[in-house]
Amino acid sequence: MLEVVGLTKSFGAVRANDEVSIDLVTGEIHALIGPNGAGKSTFITQVAGDLAPDSGSIRFRGRDIGHMRAAERARLGMARTFQISSLIGEFTVLENVVLAQLGRLGESMRFFAPVARDQELRNLAQECLARVGLESRHRERVSEISHGERRLLEIAIALALEPAAFLLDEPMAGLDQEGSRMLVGLLDSLRQTAPVLLVEHDMDAVFALADRISVLVDGRLIATGQPDAIRSDDAVRAAYLGMEQP
Amino acid sequence: MTPRIASAAVALLLLAVPLAGTVMDEPWLITLATRVAILGMAGVGLNLVLGYGGMVSLGHAAYFGIGGYVAGVLAHHALEGDPVLLWPVMLGGTDSMIVIWLVAIVSGALLALLIGCLSLRTSGVYFIMITLAFAQMIYYFTISWPAYGGEDGLPIYLRNSLFGLDTMDPMTFFLIVFAVLVVVICLVSMVVRARFGLALNAVRQNETRVRSVGIGGFRVRLVAFVMSGAITALAGALFVDLNRFVSPSMLSWHTSGEIMVFVILGGVARLWGPIAGAALYVFLEQVLGSMTDHWQFWVGLLLIVVVLHARGGIMGFASGQRSDDG
Ligand SMILES: Nc1ncnc2c1ncn2[C@@H]1O[C@H](COP(=O)(O)OP(=O)(O)OP(=O)(O)O)[C@@H](O)[C@H]1O
Numbered sequence: 001m002l003e004v005v006g007l008t009k010s011f012g013a014v015r016a017n018d019e020v021s022i023d024l025v026t027g028e029i030h031a032l033i034g035p036n037g038a039g040k041s042t043f044i045t046q047v048a049g050d051l052a053p054d055s056g057s058i059r060f061r062g063r064d065i066g067h068m069r070a071a072e073r074a075r076l077g078m079a080r081t082f083q084i085s086s087l088i089g090e091f092t093v094l095e096n097v098v099l100a101q102l103g104r105l106g107e108s109m110r111f112f113a114p115v116a117r118d119q120e121l122r123n124l125a126q127e128c129l130a131r132v133g134l135e136s137r138h139r140e141r142v143s144e145i146s147h148g149e150r151r152l153l154e155i156a157i158a159l160a161l162e163p164a165a166f167l168l169d170e171p172m173a174g175l176d177q178e179g180s181r182m183l184v185g186l187l188d189s190l191r192q193t194a195p196v197l198l199v200e201h202d203m204d205a206v207f208a209l210a211d212r213i214s215v216l217v218d219g220r221l222i223a224t225g226q227p228d229a230i231r232s233d234d235a236v237r238a239a240y241l242g243m244e245q246p
Numbered sequence: 247m248t249p250r251i252a253s254a255a256v257a258l259l260l261l262a263v264p265l266a267g268t269v270m271d272e273p274w275l276i277t278l279a280t281r282v283a284i285l286g287m288a289g290v291g292l293n294l295v296l297g298y299g300g301m302v303s304l305g306h307a308a309y310f311g312i313g314g315y316v317a318g319v320l321a322h323h324a325l326e327g328d329p330v331l332l333w334p335v336m337l338g339g340t341d342s343m344i345v346i347w348l349v350a351i352v353s354g355a356l357l358a359l360l361i362g363c364l365s366l367r368t369s370g371v372y373f374i375m376i377t378l379a380f381a382q383m384i385y386y387f388t389i390s391w392p393a394y395g396g397e398d399g400l401p402i403y404l405r406n407s408l409f410g411l412d413t414m415d416p417m418t419f420f421l422i423v424f425a426v427l428v429v430v431i432c433l434v435s436m437v438v439r440a441r442f443g444l445a446l447n448a449v450r451q452n453e454t455r456v457r458s459v460g461i462g463g464f465r466v467r468l469v470a471f472v473m474s475g476a477i478t479a480l481a482g483a484l485f486v487d488l489n490r491f492v493s494p495s496m497l498s499w500h501t502s503g504e505i506m507v508f509v510i511l512g513g514v515a516r517l518w519g520p521i522a523g524a525a526l527y528v529f530l531e532q533v534l535g536s537m538t539d540h541w542q543f544w545v546g547l548l549l550i551v552v553v554l555h556a557r558g559g560i561m562g563f564a565s566g567q568r569s570d571d572g
């Protein structure tokens with residue numbers, strides 16, 4: 001589905017990504033973990049097309065998408081969420097989802113019918129909100145909803161793109177225990193819609209969800225494999241897991 | 247007051263002033279109201295990019311001016327009876343308002359397309375400076391182009407014609423302008439409520455998010471910019487018909503600044519905001535201008551108050567709402 005080979009990106013002297021290769025196959029959740037500053041967000045941002053890599057190739061749905069802009073990649077079915085919620089603050093929850101549908105349907109250049117009265121768009125958006133449990137909050141302005149609700153809305157927007165792959169950058173960042181538990185359930189169900197590349201610091205969630213795990217340290221991939229193999233990998237323990245838990 | 251009522255109040259006030267002018271036999275009031283309607287229309291054009299799209303163009307005098315010169319040059323040639331162009335096609339002048347409006351709209355749109363393509367890749371201060379620079383280029387070009395009066399400008403003697411109406415009659419001309427203004431505002435209202443408007447509003451707030459859902463922000467901004475240029479050019483053509491005179495001053499950066507002041511005073515992203523802003527500006531110009539030479543100082547002070555304390559401008563103040571949609 002998604003195949004990234006040898007992605008490299010430097011910011012001045014910092015090699016944020018050094019020959020990173022990761023693939024995503026149908027039906028899986030592939031977790032990308034690593035300490036702060038390892039280059040996970042940099043990786044996601046390049047795959048999504050918001051940052052140009054220095055070198056490396058990205059294939060998605062059988063096509064080389066390296067030359068495509070972020071918007072084209074999204075229309076091809078690549079749905080990313082942001083580590084720090086990135087929403088349209090003055091819009092309502094529903095409008096944020098409707099906007100994503102305009103993108104998917106390629107309908108942003110329509111000048112006549114009022115969008116707010118389009119029942120079909122509203123219904124589709126409500127379905128996406130229902131999947132994340134926000135359907136009763138659709139009228140709220142985004143600037144007035146809670147942090148947890150914003151995390152959920154990010155996922156509802158991704159769902160509205162009817163994606164072929166999810167790229168989720170720390171969807172649980174800043175959630176309390178209950179919120180995290182709920183989100184684990186939701187993420188678990190996402191893989192039936194499309195495979196998920198999941199960047200996450202919450203190790204309980206990662207080991208509960210992931211079919212495969214890749215470990216990034218200082219811009220380099222040090223291991224990729226099944227959760228059990230990663231858990232017992234010496235290099236990973238030394239570089240990363242060891243710091244957090246025995 | 248709901249936003250709808252505030253808008254209706256502005257429209258009615260704009261109609262009431264020339265009626266009062268007729269009743270009291272003070273035709274200058276009619277001319278003043280016509281000026282407000284036209285300047286406001288130029289602001290409606292800018293509002294589309296500044297208010298809804300968040301693009302701070304300090305070069306809208308360029309579109310106002312090109313519309314003005316379209317009207318002036320076509321009317322001039324119609325009067326002289328010589329063609330505007332011999333090659334590649336022969337083009338004559340005209341005194342038909344409809345034709346002039348159409349040519350002004352197309353010219354404004356094309357100029358905005360050109361300037362937009364080159365400037366919309368930048369943002370913030372760079373965008374402000376680039377739009378200003380383009381407008382100044384055209385300003386100096388008209389000054390140094392002797393064929394149409396250069397610095398002195400070009401008089402057109404008679405207003406252009408429309409359906410055999412007596413366009414020299416102030417009230418008739420006002421009603422023409424008012425009708426055009428209402429059509430323009432209805433079109434803008436439709437566009438900003440449509441799917442495109444949602445995308446444009448979103449681009450202003452968070453372009454990264456817009457990209458990530460598959461919408462090209464540049465295209466959205468460019469289309470808004472082109473529509474904006476077309477509207478402001480139409481206002482420019484009407485302005486020249488009002489004054490029966492076109493000069494490079496229409497293109498100076500003062501004009502760009504004034505159009506921006508109308509939008510900000512009236513309330514950004516509000517359909518009738520620029521009309522309210524232009525009305526207040528012209529009112530202050532008349533009232534304060536008769537008392538002091540430094541009236542613009544007071545306008546400046548007012549502007550600062552609005553920017554710091556009442557971002558919704560007059561319309562926001564009157565309706566108590568943060569946007570036209572409530
Ligand atoms: N735009 C940028 N300009 C310069 N340096 C950057 C930029 N973006 C990231 N970096 C650097 O690249 C490295 C990787 O950053 P990145 O945000 O990808 O890490 P991360 O793995 O997502 O970390 P976290 O877990 O804290 O989110 C860091 O050293 C960071 O300082």
Ligand SMILES: [Mg+2]
Pocket residue numbers: 040041042083169
């Ligand atoms: Mg990160």
